[in-house]
Amino acid sequence: MRVPQMGSLGFLERSHIPLVLQLLFLFLFTGLLVAIVIQVSKIPNSEEIQWEQKKQEKMYQDLSQLKSEVDSLCRPCPWEWTFFNGNCYFFSKSQRDWHNSITACQEMEAQLVVIKSHEEQSFLQQTSKKNGYTWMGLSDLNKEGEWYWLDSTPLSDSLEKNWNQGQPNNIGGQDCVEFRDDGWNDASCDQKKFWVCKKNATACSASK
Template sequence: MNDSAEGRVQQLGSLGYLCHGLGPFVLQLFCLTLSTILLLAILVKVSNVAYSHGQEQAKKEKVYKEMTQLKSQINRLCRPCPWDWTVFQGNCYFFSKFQQNWNDSVNACRKLDAQLVVIKSDDEQSFLQQTSKEKGYAWMGLSDLKHEGRWHWVDGSHLLFSFMKYWNKGEPNNEWEEDCAEFRGDGWNDAPCTIKKYWICKKSAMSCTEK
């Protein structure tokens, strides 16, 4: 109850006190009527306050519902990968539109907060090999620049023996100081790192799940 309502209660009490000593019936009836009117005014005021509070609560609930719906819509619009990137099994891949040498390809991926692609599974290899066949020979993040014949990925990991099967027949042969690996045809080939080729970057996909 606000100050106005409390004031009316006090007025009602004072009126009752003044009317208590009056004898004539007309005056008592008059006081009773005034008391009734004042009481009704207090009840109306209290009712309005309660109604306003109910409206405010309803507005808050409506806003919360709209925010929840908006969040759901935003999540449906969420892209796990940037535009021009392709998502595959939780990772994002960027296939370049122009060619450059291996070192420049490594740096280009770093500028995109990614790595020249490091292959971690047979499924990933199959996906990248097929895509490179469609787009053109492309660099991967594999080289033996530090030590001839010892192939390492750009993240420092060794080339697993189980992945050796992906070299094309007779490769790697280091025929012309070929220290960097590319996707070529149905498998891998070693090539001079200075040759310009397409390149593929890789980074983890973003999560679009609600928290």
């Protein structure tokens, strides 16, 4: 009687093998399904894509509007010019002789700088000291020792104090004036130096 019982137990053990395989398959299938769902969830749907496109369009419109507003702002001076006390100043990054410096300023509808006040002198002196030796619109080319600005006005007594010690000395025929260190120096007009132009600032209209 024991032999059939043992056979029946073996049969029961063998009958559980397909069930184990089914459970294993079900587990693997479930894991695969979960992985697919996760990947699909990462793909943006059409509504998300449209929303992202609208957001980018809105940013572009905002930037375009901002650029338009900046362009419409009143600028008293052109780009790369410096505003000071109602005037615009251009400090060159290249060097020319005195006469070519005059031409360069004229091409920009300006004038090689003519100094009108102590405040202007201080501003120009400090800026030129940082940049290097710089031409101004002052010379005694017409008559030695008589200094005139390019607008034909004579050098005022109040500005005479800006000459460096021992200047002007006219060594070798020095007829043009430069900013040098903390004051003025006469130099040969043929020497190449930096230069500074000056013109009136633009008045902003009320509409802007």
